[in-house]
Amino acid sequence: MLTLDQATYDAIVAHAKRDHPDxxxxxxAGPEGSDRPERMIEMVNAAGSPTFYEFDSTELLALYKEMWARDEEPVIVYHSHTATEAYPSRTDIGLASEPxxxxxxxxxxxHGNSExxxxxxxxxxVDGEVTEEEVxxxxxxxxxxxxSAS
Ligand SMILES: [Zn+2]
Known part of the structure; x- marks a missing residue:
């Protein structure tokens, strides 16, 4: 089960709406081993695409160094789909490297441009196997x- 606070939920949804149709x-990120999503980092979609996302490798490396220095790990990895359902694509599954x-x-x-x-x-x-969980x-x-201090 994923537990997250309303502010983080709202921020993820707002980011997805803002970048629509891309x-x-x-x-x-959150403290290592805590399973607490505390610090949201909006990333650039290097693909700039309505059908695909790809983290910018330089930005991602910088973020991992920062998380390492703060004893954090990625608790949530999020992205949006703008024309299909909220289910990982075959590409998403292949790129998922954080079990x-x-x-x-x-x-x-x-959503479109409306509300x-x-x-x-x-x-x-995990290992290409997708399991949905409760939010x-x-x-x-x-x-x-x-x-940690925020
Ligand atoms: Zn996707």
């Missing part, structure tokens, strides 16, 4: 000792 992508991460898919296909609904779903992707949105993440 796919948006990003990462929400510990929650892969969030947001679909803005019903239509979006789909928000989360998956584990729980809470007002705020419960306090924890390992919470």
């Amino acid at each position: 796919e948006a992508c990003g990462i929400v 510990g991460a929650h892969y969030v898919l947001v679909s803005t296909r019903e 239509g609904p979006v789909e928000f779903r989360s998956y584990r992707i 729980r949105v809470v007002p705020e993440l419960p306090q924890s000792q390992s919470r």
Whole structure:
């Protein structure tokens, strides 16, 4: 199950809507081993495409160095689909390299330029196998000792 706070949920949805009709992508980092998505980083879709996303390799490397320095890991890896359902494509599955991460898919296909609904779903992707999981949105993440300054 993925548990995230309302503000992070809203920010991911807002990013997906803003980049529509191109796919948006990003990462929400959290303290290592905590499973707490605390720090959202909007990434550039290097593909700039309505049907594909690709992290910019330089930006991704810089982010991983930063997370390493802060004892963080990617808790959520998210991207949007703008014309299809919120389910990982074969390409997405092939690129999924974080077995510990929650892969969030947001679909803005019903959204267009209006205020239509979006789909928000989360998956584990391990060795090419996709398992959907429940998404729980809470007002705020419960306090924890390992919470880092933000
Ligand atoms: Zn995709």
